[in-house]
Amino acid sequence: MTARPGATRSAGAAGTAARRAVAAFAAVAALAAAPACGRSAEEQEADALLHAIDTLRNAPSEPRAGREALLAELERQPASTPPAASARDTCARAYRLLLEATAAEARVRALLEAPAGSAGPAALSDLTDLAAADAKVKESAEVMPRCAEALAGLRRARRGM
Numbered sequence: 001m002t003a004r005p006g007a008t009r010s011a012g013a014a015g016t017a018a019r020r021a022v023a024a025f026a027a028v029a030a031l032a033a034a035p036a037c038g039r040s041a042e043e044q045e046a047d048a049l050l051h052a053i054d055t056l057r058n059a060p061s062e063p064r065a066g067r068e069a070l071l072a073e074l075e076r077q078p079a080s081t082p083p084a085a086s087a088r089d090t091c092a093r094a095y096r097l098l099l100e101a102t103a104a105e106a107r108v109r110a111l112l113e114a115p116a117g118s119a120g121p122a123a124l125s126d127l128t129d130l131a132a133a134d135a136k137v138k139e140s141a142e143v144m145p146r147c148a149e150a151l152a153g154l155r156r157a158r159r160g161m
Contacts, residue, residue: 104133
């Protein structure tokens with residue numbers, strides 16, 4: 001497989017963006033997790049989760065590596081209460097499906113943009129990815145409202161803590 005011109009440069013930029021996103025998230029998460037006057041561990045956990053989900057939701061869709069890093073951070077967040085676990089798990093599932101779908105779509109797009117005759121045996125696999133990507137986009141669209149509901153539940157629980 002021959003690399004596209006600039007592919008190394010864009011891959012390097014994506015890696016840099018991902019590292020910056022994770023570093024920024026880690027710094028804010030550390031501040032959010034720092035002990036504060038009268039804040040319980042559950043409140044700190046809820047705040048960190050809400051921030052992680054908001055950061056992921058507000059992140060630009062490209063480079064995809066940045067969103068992947070933020071999703072991995074969300075998936076690693078502790079969630080000891082039912083509202084926290086529901087928000088983390090539901091939102092992580094919705095965004096995981098979406099990112100997997102966009103990755104498959106990108107592979108198919110690259111295949112379509114490849115010079116005629118340059119597609120190898122993997123081309124058929126990439127084309128079947130398109131059907132899987134479509135299914136994941138639809139499933140993500142079904143899970144996203146549940147993510148929003150779980151976030152609202154976590155915010156309500158946070159106020160009651």
